[in-house]
Amino acid sequence: MNSDLDVIVKHYPYKTLRVYALGDIHIGSQEFDERAVKRKLSIIQDDDEAALVLCGDVADFGLKNSRSNVYQQVMPVKDQIEYAYELLKPVAHKMSAVVPGNHEERVTKEVGLCPLYDLCVRWGVPEVYRENMAITKYSFGNKHNGRPIVIIGLTTHGSTRNKHQRFISCFDADIAISGHIHHGYYQQHARVAVDRINTTARIVPFHELVVDANLSVGGYGVKHEYEIPPTPTLQYFELSFYRESNRSRTEHKIINYHTIQI
Numbered sequence: 001m002n003s004d005l006d007v008i009v010k011h012y013p014y015k016t017l018r019v020y021a022l023g024d025i026h027i028g029s030q031e032f033d034e035r036a037v038k039r040k041l042s043i044i045q046d047d048d049e050a051a052l053v054l055c056g057d058v059a060d061f062g063l064k065n066s067r068s069n070v071y072q073q074v075m076p077v078k079d080q081i082e083y084a085y086e087l088l089k090p091v092a093h094k095m096s097a098v099v100p101g102n103h104e105e106r107v108t109k110e111v112g113l114c115p116l117y118d119l120c121v122r123w124g125v126p127e128v129y130r131e132n133m134a135i136t137k138y139s140f141g142n143k144h145n146g147r148p149i150v151i152i153g154l155t156t157h158g159s160t161r162n163k164h165q166r167f168i169s170c171f172d173a174d175i176a177i178s179g180h181i182h183h184g185y186y187q188q189h190a191r192v193a194v195d196r197i198n199t200t201a202r203i204v205p206f207h208e209l210v211v212d213a214n215l216s217v218g219g220y221g222v223k224h225e226y227e228i229p230p231t232p233t234l235q236y237f238e239l240s241f242y243r244e245s246n247r248s249r250t251e252h253k254i255i256n257y258h259t260i261q262i
Helices: 034-046 077-094 102-111 115-123 161-168 219-223
Strands: 008-012 017-022 050-054 095-098 133-144 147-156 175-178 185-195 200-210 233-243 251-261
Touching: 008 095, 017 034, 017 133, 017 175, 034 077, 034 233, 050 077, 050 133, 077 095, 077 115, 095 115, 095 133, 095 147, 102 115, 133 233, 147 161, 147 251, 161 175, 161 200, 200 233, 200 251
Parallel strands: 008 133, 017 050, 050 095, 147 175, 175 200
Antiparallel strands: 017 233, 133 147, 185 200, 233 251
């Protein structure tokens, strides 16, 4: 298993790349929205210029010592794992980063297994799995002077909104994807980047995406009065670039956030 600081390198031969975000699926929960998840996966599978980031809580993994009521799970843990394997298998080759969530961590703490890592091995993509966070180097598009366009992505499971934003501000990344809070949103931040060679400073945008949960209203979320989620959406970043002119060697990154209503 690779270290969290081992950068995942993915090269794509496209001029435009769409990085889809998916997490908090909670297979096995009574509120698991199977229809929404299958619709999202169908869109990703049909997109030939797609990459997929999986940010944890793929299954609910309710255990006796967890907050989830194990007696309300609609399938046992082993069946949740097999269901996740079959459900995500058609898009596994598109995965560019995979991290576990607190629901996978339950299993690790109880019995020492890493169910999401084991799934990545079975899917044939163990190199994109990281235990706590994943840093992905996306290089894509036409090469210019032998150097591809590079965009850096950071993937975590997430925490509270304020804590998460303080954490991701520590990284020199272009996009950050996480989940956990079950309420999707997008926010653009900015940093000041200093060019030490040319002695210049410029504002650099930084894009934060938090996925929504794939759960219908009810159960644990309602009991503890969590915010009611809106209609499910599939969130993604569209990455591309442009040159200032036909003869220019200067290329600019373009990062756009989009949602698809499910």
